[in-house]
Amino acid sequence: MADDCVIHTLAVGLMQSNCYIVHGKSSANALLIDPGDDGEAIDKALKDNKLNPLFIVNTHGHIDHIGANDHFGLPVYIHELDKDFLREPDLNLSSVYGISSRSKAEVRAVEGGDIIELDKMKFEVIHTPGHTPGGICLKYKDVVFTGDTLFCRGIGRTDFPYGSQKLLYESIKKRLFTLPEETVIYPGHGPSSTIGDEKFN
Numbered sequence: 020m021a022d023d024c025v026i027h028t029l030a031v032g033l034m035q036s037n038c039y040i041v042h043g044k045s046s047a048n049a050l051l052i053d054p055g056d057d058g059e060a061i062d063k064a065l066k067d068n069k070l071n072p073l074f075i076v077n078t079h080g081h082i083d084h085i086g087a088n089d090h091f092g093l094p095v096y097i098h099e100l101d102k103d104f105l106r107e108p109d110l111n112l113s114s115v116y117g118i119s120s121r122s123k124a125e126v127r128a129v130e131g132g133d134i135i136e137l138d139k140m141k142f143e144v145i146h147t148p149g150h151t152p153g154g155i156c157l158k159y160k161d162v163v164f165t166g167d168t169l170f171c172r173g174i175g176r177t178d179f180p181y182g183s184q185k186l187l188y189e190s191i192k193k194r195l196f197t198l199p200e201e202t203v204i205y206p207g208h209g210p211s212s213t214i215g216d217e218k219f220n
Contacts, residue, residue, distance in 0.1 A: 020162040024203065025060055025139065027064055028116040032056030034083040037207055038182045039164060042070055042214030046138050051075045051091065053207060054196060058090030075124070076135060078144075078166025080104020081179075082113040089160050094125040096135055102128050112179065129155070145194050149187020150175035156195065163214075164205045165191065170196055171204070171212035173220060178188060 027040040030073040032055045040061070042049035049070040066070055071098040074094045077085050080101035080183050088095050088105070097105065105122040121216070129135065131146030134155070145156040147168040167175035169191055177184040178182035195204075200215030 020136055021162045021203075022203055024159055024162060026039060026162070027068065028055070028059060028205070029064055031060065031085060032083055035208060036083045036167065037205065037209075038066070038087075039205060040070065040072070041137070041159075043138055043140055048072050048073050049122075050135075050137050050142075051093070053084040053166065054062045054087040054091065056086045058087035061087065070191050073137065074127075074135075076164075077101070078107075078156065078164065078168075079154040080111050081151065081167070082111045082116070082118065084166070084207060085111060085114075085122055086120060086179040088122045088124045090114055092124075094127050094130050095122070096127045098144070098153030098155050099130055100148070101151050104151065104153075110180070131155070147187075147190035147194055149177060149183050149185075149190050151179075152181050154190070158202075161199065161201060162203050162205065163195070163198065165195065167207040168206060169204060169217060170206040172216070173209075175207075196209070 031038045038054045046157045049072045052127040077097040096203040108114035108119040129144045131145040135142045143158045150167045204212040
C-alpha cells in the first residue's frame with residue numbers, strides 16, 4: 020500500500036488540469052506532476068505544507084500540463100518522444116491559444132520501465148502512447164498517475180496532432196488494465212478512480 024505517500028491535488032488553469040504534489044509522509048522533499056498553470060497557487064500549496072520541490076514530471080507535452088514548468092526552475096522528466104513538445108508551440112498546442120510556449124527547463128528524458136526516485140520512493144515510468152507519442156503514467160505501489168491516458172469514466176482525446184486511438188486503446192488494455200484492480204488512478208483531469216472501476220465500466 021502507498022500509505023507512506025502524501026498526494027496534494029490542485030486543479031489549475033482554464034482546462035482545470037490536475038497538478039499533483041507528491042511527497043513521503045516523513046519528508047519535506049516533493050515532486051510536481053503536471054504543473055500546467057497557476058504557478059503562484061502551486062507555490063502557495065508548497066509553502067503552506069512546508070515542502071521542497073526537487074523536480075517535475077510531465078505525463079505528456081501539452082500546454083495545459085507543462086505551462087508552469089519554468090516557474091519553478093526545476094529539472095523536468097518527460098518521455099523521450101514528447102521532449103520536443105516542450106520547445107515547440109505547434110506540438111504542445113500553445114500556438115492554438117496564441118501563447119507560443121517554449122519551456123526552458125532542463126529536460127531529463129525517460130522511457131518506459133525507467134525509475135524516478137524521490138528519497139526512498141521509486142516511481143515506475145509506464146509508457147502509454149496514444150494521447151501523445153510519449154505519454155506516460157507514473158506508478159508508485161498501488162497508485163498510478165495516468166495523465167490524459169485514462170480518466171474516471173473516460174479516456175484521453177486522440178484527435179490532436181500525433182494522437183492515435185489504436186495506440187491509446189492498446190496502452191490502456193495492455194499496460195494499465197493489467198495492474199491490480201485496487202490500484203488507484205490519479206488522472207490529468209477530474210476525480211480519481213480505480214483500475215477495477217474503469218475496467219468494468
